[in-house]
Amino acid sequence: MTGSEPKATPDLARELGLTADEYDRIIKRLGREPTYTELGLFSALWSEHCAYKHSRVFLARLPQTGPHVLQGPGENAGVVDIGDGWAVVFKIESHNHPSFIEPFQGAATGVGGILRDIFTMGARPIALLDSLRFGEPDDPKTRRLIEGVVSGISWYGNCFGCPTVGGEIAFAPEYAGNPLVNVMCVGLVRADRIFRARAEGVGNPVFYVGNKTGRDGIHGATMASSTFDERAEERRPTVQVGDPFTEKLLLEACLELMQTGAVVGIQDMGAAGLACCTSEMPARAGTGMEVELSRVPRREIEMTPYEILLSESQERMLLVVARGREEEVRRVFAKWELDAVEIGQVTGDGDLTVRHHGEIAARLPVKALAEAPRYEKPTAPPPWMAELRAFDPLTLPEPADYEEALLAVLGSPTIGSKEWAFRQYDQQVGINTLVLPGSDAAVLRVKGTRRALAISTDGNGRQVFLHPRRGAAMAVCEAARNVSCAGGRPLGVTDCLNFGSPERPEILWQFAEAIDGLAEACRALDLPVVGGNVSFYNETNGQAVLPTPIVGVVGVLEEAGRAATQWFKGAGHRLALLGPDAVSLGGSEYLWTLHRRLAGALAPLDLGLERRVQSAVQAAIGTELVLSAHDCAEGGLAVAVAEGCVTGRELVGGSVTLPEGARADLTLFGEGPSRVVVSVDPARVLEFEGLMAESAIPWCWIGTTGSERLRVRCGSTTVIDAAIESLEQAWRRGFERHLA
Amino acid sequence: MRFGVVVFPGTWSDCDFHYVVSEVLRQPVKYIWHRDRNLDDVDCVVLPGGFSYGDYLRAGAVAGRSPVVEALGDFVARGGHVLGSCNGFQILCEAGLLPGALMRNECLQYRCQQTHLVVENVETPFTRGLRVGQVLTMPISHGEGKYYADAGALAKLRKNGQIVFRYATAEGQVTRTANPNGSLESIAGVVNEEGTVLGLMPHPERAAEPAMGSTDGLLIFQSLLGSLVEDGSFLKR
Amino acid sequence: MRVRVLVRLKPGILDVQGAAVKRALMGLGFTEVADLRVGKVIEVELDAPTAAQARARADEMCRRLLANPVLEEYTIE
Amino acid sequence: MRVRVLVRLKPGILDVQGAAVKRALMGLGFTEVADLRVGKVIEVELDAPTAAQARARADEMCRRLLANPVLEEYTIE
């Protein structure tokens, strides 16, 4: 069979996505021409997706270590110690392109992939969060995308049995041709029972477990090969289809087997499938591996070695098992009605040897596959940056009616309630979820301890577009601030970097700047980046997405019972605004909603102050001095206060007085970092003031909760006096009205 | 009272029920594998939520024909109690242990949300600690929870008092808008004629601790314990 | 031997999915649609000595698993 | 006029439902099942002057809504 395959040539290499230089490099490294199958291996493992060719040099700038870090980048997911013998495993992944081609299955298999990344580490997944970006929702095509993506996430997560507890959905025209589907997963593991993707121990057997292999998702380049005949149609590579039920069985079987001590190393077959596992696992361990492809369980006939190696069929894993424990593997997987087949063993020769019916289809040093080229391509700031930032939003007319303006911003699809989406997600399975979707961060208890986890994902493409470095730093701050607003102490970060083509200098500049921003903020907040994902080439016809780093932060609360939520808890509570005054309408939701403009400068970011504000909020929540805490993000202070009124189970009004001076739209809707609105029991005002004084942060009282209306004054002028029901309606319908 | 929580391939509320029974109610509990037919050492079998066998074909269809469910017939005949929640309810209907069937939600979407249930019959072991008209708060989480039975079967259910819970407003009003899935007559839970097998779509195990937002789910267990344990621990009516 | 099983909701039962598809088609301008129902088709490849026996087995499959008699009816082709 | 549309997964696409149902049938003793695939049947009642025109419209419905071209293929009967 191998004999009939096409010969490797520079042309074929190019069709498979390798450059002429890369092809030369392969020949030099091997000292010979690669076989067709070998070329396929290189093309997959040296792809941007697997090898991070264009990003690796930049990613190295991120802080990746810290006292709690048990595993940083380099494995399937990062691991952070949370005390009491427990560790939390988390990572975020994108599935943007597949979701655009087939929204339901694309999003579903995105969930499946990130779940596997978590449970290969030995952790039980306890939470999913999804960060989604779409074009404007009044376009019917976008609506279908949203419906498909949300129902795909719902189907996979619900059927598998992991709650979806948070995430975000935002809209901008730049995402119309390239929606973003990023999913984060968090799992729990005993700190001393972490598994890694390493093929240790020469002679240990290698097991293939899980679903059978089909032609799903194989690089389209196979089509170009001359082995294709009249049955080409039948062999066409196909879209990946998810099977959450099999994934659930795979989870239970893997965790059960891990308990026995038989597992030496394990990796999920994600991108580039078997090729990736059989080369990365030995590469990490400094070993080699030999496999016999005819033993791989298949669901289609006449698959070539190339196809078997590169198939991206879902719900599969590769296990390295201690020699002599094979029966245990077979027994556990048989119990869960899954295939588990010994397909090879770990070798000491440093080679990946692939046989098909005994015949060698590929034999390559695993190091060669792992040593993809790294590029540092040129970067250049886009020429339009300066002009865009120079725009002053205050040159636009002031709104005639501020109440209308508030209703419009509160009812914009980006700010409006996302209940339409998350009521389709199981939020509670596992009975850990203390704070459900709808507050700044989700909170999950850790059973058997007093602790809880607070988790949030955030990212604001507009801000990064206008100022990649500061915008990216703000994304870290915002995600961490959300965790702080739930009472959590942020412990670690995972990030998903969604950008256009890195081969364009201005995109790579955005990327490099964003990395520097992430790095600065993470250093200032002592937050190691323990894993993440880069998604380049999010562009269609030269239109790139807004540069969108999504930041996921996990934090810990010492007392689960003290978790805070964002909504007001009743009448008569004092309202305080913590943080700096400086805000800007540049890149704001207000500017977009009312004027359809994306321009202007961002507010300044003081990372030291950010840190102090977050510590103050954590301390206030930890000592139960505040009854609610909500960070000021999109929509500014006015929206933060209005959300305090309308997002809880009971509506609570409020009366707020803000300083005069700036134009009211800037005061109300200006956006800036490091700002939090809290409500305080009047009986504890003195204690609260004491804590604020100690914290050395700017803050002020801004009003009280109560009544059926939200009244906002700037100085002595009443600018908003709205019935809270009308605010609630606007917020509740803001997103949903575009769908059904 | 000894509980057994059944585990099918694809079940996911098993651990939650196990936790509530052992950690909150402090009762003995074990897992029962779906291939087991031996139910001798338990008094109450719980069929938990999840997607048994992926719920492919129809929710609960394949599990409804599994060995453990086949053994439930005898178990019930011997006086055993069965509680099926969510997927467990679907399985009981598919197996014919309860009348009716569960169809796709009328909105054609999955729904995970808090619901209120009004209690209709307090003569069953699962509800004897409750009052008629009492409102319980418990979440649902399902895509196929619309209860259906034909007119004859519904009439019989009504006549026998087999309708135990209906979806209602927080005040106990049975209204169209309080019905989250389009169930006929807002039916959320039914029992067999003897009252020893209860199926309901909501999740009592998710409403069993103050931290989870409601403890009303415990009332079902406490009723059950009161009805079988002679220590008078169950709630006074 | 190949058998085709069609499973449909019984006539009296509201087909919500069918109604939704019909509405969507009307929205796309297919106003001539008078009625629409959605069911399942299950195609089974099975070993059986005769077509009649294959049918008989398929019928048994339907009764035991493939159709829920409370909701559905089936035909074998 | 009545048209029957059958929508099935394209060959090569994993039929998770079919695989699960097949396994379940085997478990119930129907070991003769060699292959099983699950699809949708959509029965449309529509106004059309001729059978050919009804088919043509149904074909358009399939292309615009009833079948997902990335995953599914359809036949009209």
Ligand SMILES: Nc1ncnc2c1ncn2[C@@H]1O[C@H](COP(=O)(O)OP(=O)(O)O)[C@@H](O)[C@H]1O
């Ligand atoms: N933006 C990022 N920030 C930090 N680590 C990253 C980032 N992108 C990728 N990584 C790390 O690089 C490693 C390579 O990712 P890998 O697991 O091969 O890819 P995949 O995302 O397909 O699973 C992983 O450990 C991942 O966490």
Ligand SMILES: [Mg+2]
């Ligand atoms: Mg991975």
